[in-house]
Amino acid sequence: MAFLNPWAIIVGILAAGLPVLIHWLTRPRPVVFELSTVRFVLQAIQQRKARHRLRDFLILAARTAAIVLLAIAVARPLFGRKASTLEEETGSATRVVLLDVSQSMAARSGGIQAFERARSLAANHLAFRPDLLGDLILAGATARPVFERPSSNFGALRDELGKAGPRPERLNVQAALSAAVRLLTSGSGGASERRELVIISDFQRRQWASADFSVLPQGTILKLEFTGAAETPPNVGILRIGSTGRAEQGRGFQIEVEVGNYTTASRRIEVELTFGEASYRAEGVCLADGRTTLVTEAVPRAIGWQIGRAKLIANDDALPEDDERAFVIDVRPPPVFALLTRQNANARPTSSYYLERALVPTEVRDNRPSPRVVRFDPNEVDRELLSTADLIVLDHPGQLSGEMLAKFSDLLRRGKGVFYIASEAADAANLKRLTDQAGMRLRLPVEFAPAPRAQARTMQFIADYRRDAPPFQIFGDTLASVLAPLRFSTDLVTRSLPDALADDVRATYGDRNACLVISTSGAGSLAILNADLGSSNLVASPAFVPLVGELTALLLGNRSIAAPVASGEPFAISLPTDAGAPSGLSIVPPSAETEVIEERSGPTLRASSASVPGVMRIMRGDQAVFAIAAAVPDQESDLTPLTSNVLQGRLVGDRRVSYRDANQLEDEEDTLWAWLLMGCLTCTVGELIILRAFRI
């Protein structure tokens, strides 16, 4: 048995002796009195002693027990384990305290923040000892050691500990362990020096399940201090905000809010979304320990980067910080297509003719070209217009220049979509060179090549397709009947490439050549339709317009709400092509850690550490050219801890590990402390009762 406050034993002894001392100092001086009948006095005393022997014994026992119980209560005995302050081992040592400051440490249970429990535990471990060097790592998205090397300045460490608090970040476990390793191995002592790593955390399952302790030096003593609640506190949080469809001015699109319910009961979830001047509400039920996606339709009124907030309504849980999340919506005007083709606009019927109309099927034309489809001759491309177009469509472009292909590769990387209708030998060469240009960013699943002359590739039909993926998804059960009558003609054959993603082949002809390939390169997508529309009956099919519409929607990007960057973590994002040169751009709110730099690939927003949750805007004058939200990663919302058995057994292996649940420690101490005090009080009351009983 150990004591949390062993000094209390000494204080208890002194306290017990104090009444005796006071009694001795203030006791009345006896008056000497000569008496002839001393024998009667003696007999009276003897008689009284005999009568009150039991009473005196009981009172003595009660008083002694009261004092002993009081002293033990103050000393706070720890049965069955050692107190942190008592398990010190002698000899020089280096101790690194790794304190979790991630968002989940702000979770409250019983009105007490997990971090507050962690702070007091850390303070115990950072007590000065002559032969001890120590350091403190505030571990969040990045590991922040207080000193670069372990130091004996425990006062400064405790000061930093006092200033620390939970940060809106996730915990990067490996970064923290790496920092700890660096500190433990930088100690001045030799191999004989004892190394201690104290990890104080709520040990979230999603953070710590993959922790690798093998990086720690041999012989390191691991002390794991669990500061989470005894039972996983209930928490409901917004995990993600996304969208389906392209956000266009005046056109409705769907906003998705994914909510996690980390409680033991189903909950009715209500989310309020505000952006611009409008406010929307999404409702639903989320099952226990599950996730749900709430959807609401919004209609943007203005073009540009819109800032919004989503907030859980009437949600009382352990971690209020994840009940609200900011997001940005890139509201665009109706898309403009750049159609690169060598075909004459007036020639009909041609492949590009049908394609132009399928791209904007609802546009009233009156025999005039649509302003949303800009035809280019590949040899006379306006590069500026090409950059501003939302989607580049290539149909019979002929042989493209290397410069043009490089431009396409760059646009792809920066998020532009490219729809390539390939059917000629030149197209195969273009795709080959584009793939080479993009390098590792573009890994097509197949390689296109001109078909041998002897092999006529007409009347090809779609034999295999992915019905659950765009663009075929919307056809549902009618897909087979829609695709069955379609016949295609092309001069290209395809050959599967190794190490490619086979799922990118969305449709295959009966001769196993690829019909439709959709792949990504950087932030953009590339769709390749291996067919000549002019000699296919697809254009006459009712499936043509919806098929092209689905493809263009996919390539335009149906995510108007971009995924946020993780708060506190470094990031680099290529700015959209219309952001322009870095000069003249400003960041709002200003941040010393964030800058816009010009890279070979174009202007890039780079930060060594993302700001606190919120929205960061890149302004050119008064105009926002880009915006990005920063948010705490959703894994911080799941407060479920990793069990001690897993931590000690599977993760830590055969290392010397001690695991302590501060929660249990407090409970037991508090219980025992209260019981001891109750016993002390009982003894005191019992003494009064005994006195009264014997007086009668």
Add this chain to the structure above:
Amino acid sequence: MTATAGRRFLDLRALATLSRMRFAPRHRIEGSYSGKHQSHAKSGSGEFVDYREYVAGEDLRRLDWKVLARTGRAYVRLYQEETNLVCTLVIDASGSMRFGANDSRRDGGTKLKYVQFLASSLAHLIGCQQDQVGLAVVSDGLASFLPPGGTSGHVARVLDAVESMETVPVTRLGNGIRELYQRLSQRGVLVVMSDFLDEDLEDAFRAIRLFRHRQFEVILLHIIHPDEERLPSGTAFRFAGLENDGMVDASTAEIHDLYSQQFETHVATVRSLALGTGCEYRRVSTAIPYLQTLGSFLVERSG
């Protein structure tokens, strides 16, 4: 009377009120000389009390010839002989008799001082009524002894002895009385003045019982100081014994009642033993002036 003048423990003016009173024994006694007290013996002198038939061999001088002449029967005339009182005062001079020296209320009146006044007065009165008075001072034994005597010079010696008494820390009342028994050859009255704070009270009464067997009239005056009856009030006292009893620290509040019980038990024991032995017992409190005590004593005795 010049022999008793100027005595420290004898106030003749105060005793003048008691001069007409006599100290008389309750029973017939055996004296040395003729006196005013009835003797055991019935002889031919003294006061006529009765007739008795003549028994052959009796002295014919006591035969009542006139009755013989009238009735023809021989009767002898009986006369009560009167003798003087032989009284021995036994004073306990143990250490416990010194108790009361600190009593400011009674001008430092110890039990011994009280007894000295009482004994001096009684000796003076006995001497004045032509009786014999002796003195025995006992402590751990018989400290001093003056055999009974009736002369004024003897009374003066008794008074001197009373004045010069000193206490001894040890009490062996039985030893002293037993020695006295061996020294006294004549029956009489034995007046014992003591607090009876003897460790072996039974032994003391065994010695007294010897006197009773010899037909002594024994009067026990149990001297009690009022501060002995109940302990002084206060929180802490260190009680010092007067007879090498050592010291005892006690809070009188805690043992007050028990002490009183103990003391009353002691008094009752002494009284019980005294009465059981055939002695006359009187509880004498020093709170009562000795003249008043003496007066009431003589009133009972004067009959």
